[in-house]
Amino acid sequence: MYNAYFVPNPATPNECVSFDESKCVGCNHCVETCRCDVLMPNPEKGSPPIVLYPDECWFCGTCVADCPVGGGAITLNHPINQRICWKRKETGEIFRVKYEYMK
Amino acid sequence: MEFRQYLASNHKLEWPYPIKYGEETRVDADVLVIGGGLAGSFAAISATAAGARVIIADKAPIVRSGSAGPGIDHWSRCNTNPCAAYAPDEMLEVNPPDPYSAAHVNYIAMNEAWACAKELESYGLVIRDENDEYAGAAYRDPETKLMFAYDYAAKDVLRLKGGEQLKPILYREMKRIGVEMYERVFVTKLLTEGGRSGGRVIGATGFSTRTGEFFVFNAKSTVMATANPVRLWAFASENIGSGAHEYDPHLDGDGNVMAWDAGAKLMMMERSHSGSGGRRYPSYMTGNSDNTWYGCIMVDADGKEIPWVDRDGKRLNTFDERIARAPGQRYWSPGGAKNPYRIRGPHSIADLEERILSGEYKLPFFADMTRMSDTERRGIFGLMLGAEGKTKIPVVETLTNAGFDPERDMLMANVLHPKYAGIPSEPYWDVKTAGVNGPNIRETSFLNYGGLLVDWDLRSSLKGLYAAGNQIAGASGASVAASTGRYAGRAAAAWAEACKAASPAETQIAAEKERVYAYARRDKGYGWKEIQIGLCRIMQDYCGDIKSKEVLEMGLWWLDSIRENELARAMAANPHELGRILGCTVRLAVNEIIIRQCLARESSSEALGFARSDFPRDGDADGQHLVISRRDGTTLVERVPFDYCASEGTPRECYAKHSRL
Structure with a gap:
């Protein structure tokens, strides 16, 4: 099967926050905390909120900080152009913030 | 056909909140x-304590709204705390405020910042x-067990250990004492007695950005505790948040525009x-040695330490020397080599760029916290970044989850051409890099910017209208917001106790209602x-690095033209978008105020940061x-004069x- 949807381009950043559906209980606490109404309640009760306006996210992280479930139910995803590098002093290896670590 | 129109006419998804346009x-x-935010919350609490019935309206949910919504690490001007080396009057001698701060x-703030901190402590x-x-x-x-920052001997800047919980705690306190809160209500218009320009302010109108409902607030006095406008010159439309620009998309400049519209005097715009x-990059997420990262050891690509000097x-040579005063120095303030000699603190070498x-x-440089003592390292990557707004989750949690370990790893600094790096008050590698996008991109954040001219009652030039926090010309900072809000x-x-209520002019309300709803x-x-x-x-081209009468007037022409054409044809698909469109009307008006003040100077x-090619003096x-206002x-x-507030006597x-204490 190949994708062939009739949709506009994804907003950028694509997904400022992501939800772990196995953990999120759909309580919408993050919807109420978000200063910019980036998140909208899911029409399906108990499901993770819809990220409607990722392009208005301020990346303040309060949705994550105040999530009553915690433990990765919501994760903040800095867009690719905002991912930071560091160097391990002992080995000289370079690392960076990566999506795999953040999901 | 535009896709959104197609979607709306064929597969419209219902707005998730009840629609109350017109109600x-x-x-x-x-x-x-x-x-x-901080200023408004403290204002609401202190006015309630003084016996007033108080309502508070915010564009955002108050539990986390405002620049300090996610938290605050530094609480400055605590000159009355039991450890402080200098009491307020002594501090005025040691470190007189610069003329462009109020x-x-x-x-x-020096008299009340510590009282605010104690109040916060009493709330939990x-x-x-x-x-x-x-x-x-x-x-x-x-x-x-208090902790301080910067000049460790002065003990006037508090490290607020639980700063991350600041707003939730204030929110709970407001609820407890019965402050009536109107959240996600965008206030767009001040009501004046008889609807007159320059008249006494008797309330405001606003609308809900979720339901579209219209609100008329009738009050004997009004405290403007809004933020100053940001990203007027540059707007990365698909990257509002993160590190693109400081502050959130709500910061249109509502307070300045509403006050201007009502006839109040503004200054320093x-x-x-x-x-x-x-x-x-995300604020405070890259390696640096200033502000929240003050004193951090920086090394170059070969591990060579960037020297610091007094x-x-x-x-x-040692970290301890980086927080000490120079011989004969009474006080220092962060700000690096650009600070006046009197308060110029330890800083990295001034000729680093060359x-x-x-x-x-x-290049690249790295912040090497591994060389620092455990308490200093945790002071930065824990205490400060854990309390400061926008860093607990976005920086500490993100980096930690990704495997960063401050005991072993060195965080990279921005790689920038030195010519374009650093904001005016901070040196090369700071996160707030400046000018990398070339000329004519300007900002109004992180320093004392324009706003309302206020007297010793923090009253504006209009009866019934007070200001607090960033809304005051020449005021900035969290503890300043709290102190001025409280005051x-x-x-x-x-x-409010001394005056009688006045009924709003229905014509003024009806006109605003018509203006707001037209877009929806x-x-x-x-x-x-x-x-x-x-x-x-328009701001880049006509209000950029070099200004002149000709280009500024062109800017005004452009703004008028946008107002009459594109903005007059703007549309909002829902109450949320209506908020953003009204934000554009505010931005257009704030641009006009700025350009008018630029023309007047x-x-x-x-x-x-102001250069006129036709008036270089x-x-x-x-x-x-320079003070400006609009009347009819x-x-x-x-x-x-700079010391406009000194005519009545000494500060004390x-x-x-x-x-009123």
């Missing part, structure tokens, strides 16, 4: 507070290191500095993003602020007379 709720109160506001905020997590740290007072144009150029270009120090709340409550009735039109980017272009000023020596469609310009006398 109206009227609320009466003694005191209306506009803006529920001197009376500075004095009020952790402000001390009660569990001895940082025992033994040089910045910690063992007796009070011409101030700006060169900006990043969207090239920043104000006399003496090399500082040494990078000559190859002596190789203005008392003043507003006293005025159209099925086709410009969206807010394109308008906002267009407005930024017929001199240049380095301190204001440095006007700072005149010792005057005419712009009025006047001048006040004025504070005693007006503080």
Whole structure:
């Protein structure tokens, strides 16, 4: 099967926050905390909120900080152009913030 | 057909909140507070304590709204705390405020910042290191368990250990004492007695950005506790958040515009500095050694340490020397080599830029916390970044989850051409890089910018209208917001007690209702993003690095033209978009205020970041602020001396007379 949807381009950043559906209980606490109404309640009760306006996210992280479930139910995803590098002093290896670590 | 139109006509998804366009709720109160950030919350609490019935309205959910919504690490001007080396009056001698900061506001904050911190503590905020997590740290007072930053001997800047919970705690306190809160209500218009320009302010109108419901707040006094406008010159439409620009998309400049519209006097609106144009990284997420990262050891690509010096150029070799005063120095303030000699603290070498270009120090640089003591390392990557807004989750949690370990790893600094790096007050590698997008990208954040001219009651030039926090010309900072909110709340409550309520003019309400809702009735039109980017272009071209009468007047022409054409054809698909469109109307108006003030200033000023090619003379020596206002469609310009608030007496006398304590 190949994708062939009739949709506009994804907003950028694509997904400022992501939800772990196995953990999120759909309580919408993050919807109420978000200063910019980036998140909208899911029409399906108990499901993770819809990220409607990722392009208005301020990346303040309060949705994550105040999530009553915690433990990765919501994760903040800095867009690719905002991912930071560091160097391990002992080995000289370079690392960076990566999506795999953040999901 | 535009895709959104197609979607709306064929597969419309229902808006998730009840729609109440046109429905109206009227609320009466003694005191209306506009803006529920730190300043507004403290104003609401103090006005309630003074016996007033208080309502507070905010565009955002108050539990986390405002610049300090996610948290605050530094709480400055605590000159009355038991450890402080200098009491407020002594501090005025040691470190006189710069003329472009509001001197009376500075004095009020020095007298009340610590009282605000204690109030927060009484509401449940952790402000001390009660569990001895940082025992033994040089910045910690063992007796009070308070922790301080920067000049460790001065002990006036508190490290707010539980700062991350600041807003939730204030929110709970407001609920407890019965402050009536109107959240996600965008206040767009001040009501004046008889609807007259320059008349007494008697409330405001707003609408819900979820339901579209209209609100009329009728109050005897109003405290403007909104934010200053940001990203007027550059708007990376698809990257508002993160490191693109400081502050959130709500920061349109509502307070300035509403006050201007009502006829209040504004000041310093011409101030700006060169900006990043969207090239920043997340705030405080890159390696640096200033502000929240103050004193951090920086090394170059080869691990060579970037030297630090004191104000006399003496090399500082240890971390302890980086927080010490120079011989004979009484106080220092962060700000690096650009600070005046008197308060110039330890800083990295001033000629670092040249040494990078000559190859002596190789990019990229890294912040090496591994060389620091455990308490200093945790002081940065834990205490400060864990409490400061926008860093607990975005920086500490993100980096930690990704495997970063401050005991082993060195965090990279921005890789930038030195010519374009650093904001005016901070050196090369700071996160707030400036000017990397080239000329004409400017900013109005992180320094003392324009706003309302206020007196010792923090009252504006209009009866019934008070201001707090960033809304005051020349005021900035979290503890300043809290202190001025607390103070203005008392003043507003006293005025409310002394005067009679006035009914709003129905014509004024009806006209605003018509203006606000027009955008939500159209099925086709410009969206807010394109308008906002267009407005930024006008500011870049006609209010950029070099200004002249000709280009500034062209800017005004462009703004009028956008107002009459594109903005008049803007459309909002829902109440949320309506908020953004109204934000554009605010931005257009704030741009107009700025350009009008730029036109009125017929001199240049380095301190204001203001250059007129037709008036290159440095006007700072005149010792005057330019004040502007609008009355019945005419712009009025006047001048006040820098020490405009000193005419009544010394700060101590004025504070005693007006503080109501």
